[in-house]
Amino acid sequence: MKQLEIIFWVLLFFVFYAFLGYGMFIYIWLKIRRLFKKDLSKNEQNFEPPVTLMIASYNEKDYLPEKVENSLALDYPKDKLRIVFITDGSDDGSPQLLGSYEGITVHHSYERQGKIAAINRGMRLIDTPFVIFSDANAMLNKEAVRSIIKNYKDPKVGCVAGEKRIIKKTTDSASGAGEGIYWRYESALKKMDSELCSVVGAAGELFSVRTELYEPVEPDTILDDFVMSLRITLKGYKIAYEPGAYAIESASASIKDEMKRKVRICAGGLQSIVRLKPLLNIFRYGTLSFQYVSHRVLRWTVIPLFLLLLIPINYALHDTYGGLYTFLFIGQLIFYGAALLGWYLENRQLRLKVLFIPFYFFIMNLAVFRGFFRYVRGGQSVLWERAKRA
Numbered sequence: 001m002k003q004l005e006i007i008f009w010v011l012l013f014f015v016f017y018a019f020l021g022y023g024m025f026i027y028i029w030l031k032i033r034r035l036f037k038k039d040l041s042k043n044e045q046n047f048e049p050p051v052t053l054m055i056a057s058y059n060e061k062d063y064l065p066e067k068v069e070n071s072l073a074l075d076y077p078k079d080k081l082r083i084v085f086i087t088d089g090s091d092d093g094s095p096q097l098l099g100s101y102e103g104i105t106v107h108h109s110y111e112r113q114g115k116i117a118a119i120n121r122g123m124r125l126i127d128t129p130f131v132i133f134s135d136a137n138a139m140l141n142k143e144a145v146r147s148i149i150k151n152y153k154d155p156k157v158g159c160v161a162g163e164k165r166i167i168k169k170t171t172d173s174a175s176g177a178g179e180g181i182y183w184r185y186e187s188a189l190k191k192m193d194s195e196l197c198s199v200v201g202a203a204g205e206l207f208s209v210r211t212e213l214y215e216p217v218e219p220d221t222i223l224d225d226f227v228m229s230l231r232i233t234l235k236g237y238k239i240a241y242e243p244g245a246y247a248i249e250s251a252s253a254s255i256k257d258e259m260k261r262k263v264r265i266c267a268g269g270l271q272s273i274v275r276l277k278p279l280l281n282i283f284r285y286g287t288l289s290f291q292y293v294s295h296r297v298l299r300w301t302v303i304p305l306f307l308l309l310l311i312p313i314n315y316a317l318h319d320t321y322g323g324l325y326t327f328l329f330i331g332q333l334i335f336y337g338a339a340l341l342g343w344y345l346e347n348r349q350l351r352l353k354v355l356f357i358p359f360y361f362f363i364m365n366l367a368v369f370r371g372f373f374r375y376v377r378g379g380q381s382v383l384w385e386r387a388k389r390a
Contacts, residue, residue: 178360266371
C-alpha cells in the first residue's frame, strides 16, 4: 500500500505541474532573473520592411468581406504590405469575390489538398522577407503588423506569435466560456515562455515567420502552424510573443464543434511530438526542451491517463487510510460530477457559470483520449472541416 501512496502522489504532482505548477514555477524563475538582468530592450522606430499577409481559406466566403476590410485597414505602408489569399479547392465563389477587391492578390487552385499544401504552394510565390499568417475568420487589431514586425529587429527572432482572443458574450455556451478562459491563461503562459526562452509553438490565427527560414511542411501535417513554428526553433531561433498583435474570433458554436476542434488538435499534437523528436533532447536544446515537455508534451500524452488512474488509486487509499485521501477522493467526485452536470445542462441549453471550468477541463482531457485513438487509426484527415463558430 505504501507503493500505491507513492504512485498517487507522483501522479498528482505531475497533473498539478502540467496545468498550474509549470506556470507558477516560471513566474518565480522570471521574478528572480529580473533582479539580476537589466532590461536592454529599446523602442525601435521606422522599421518597415516589405511584408506579406497570407490567408489560406477554404469555402469561407461568408467571412471574406469582413476579413478583406479588416486587412486593408491595417496600419502599415500600403506599398509595403501585400495581402494574399490562397483559396485552393474553394467552390463557393471565394476566388471570384476576392478578385473584385483592389489591393488583394488571389492564388487559386481547383484541387483541394489541405491548408498546409496551399501554404506550401503560396510560399513559393512570396518575395518579401517576412510573412504573417492569419485565418479568414480571425480579425486583427489595426496595429498588428507593426507590432509583429518590430520584433524582427532582434536577429535571434525567427518567428513571432500573436495573441488569440475569444469574443466574450453573455450568451456564450459553457464550452465557449471555457475556451475564453483557457486562451487567457495560455496567453499569460506564452508571455512568460517568450521571456524565459521561446514560445512553444504559434497558433494559426496570427503568427509570422522570416521567409528565408520557412521550409515546406509535410502535406499530411495536422497542426501545421505548431510544426512550422517549432521547426524554426530547431534552427537556433526563438519564437517571440507579441501581445500587441491579436486576432479576435468567436468561440465554438457548440460542445460538438469544440470537441471536434479539440480532438483534431490532440491527434495533431501526437503527430507533432513524433515529427519534432529532436526537441525532446534536453542536452541539446536545454531550456526550450524543458518548456516544450512541460507546456505541451505532458498535456498531450500522459496527463489525461494520470487523471484517470488517480480515481481508482485514490479510492483504494481512501478505503484503507481515510483522512486526507477521503477528502481528496470526495473532491474528485465533486469536480467530475460538476463537469458531467455542466455537460448535461449544456445539452439542454441551461448554463451555470460555476460549472464552466470543470466542464471545459473534462472535455479537454477527454479529447486527448479520442485524439489518441484517431491518430493511431490514421483517421484524422488534413482536409478537415472547420468547426462552426458562434
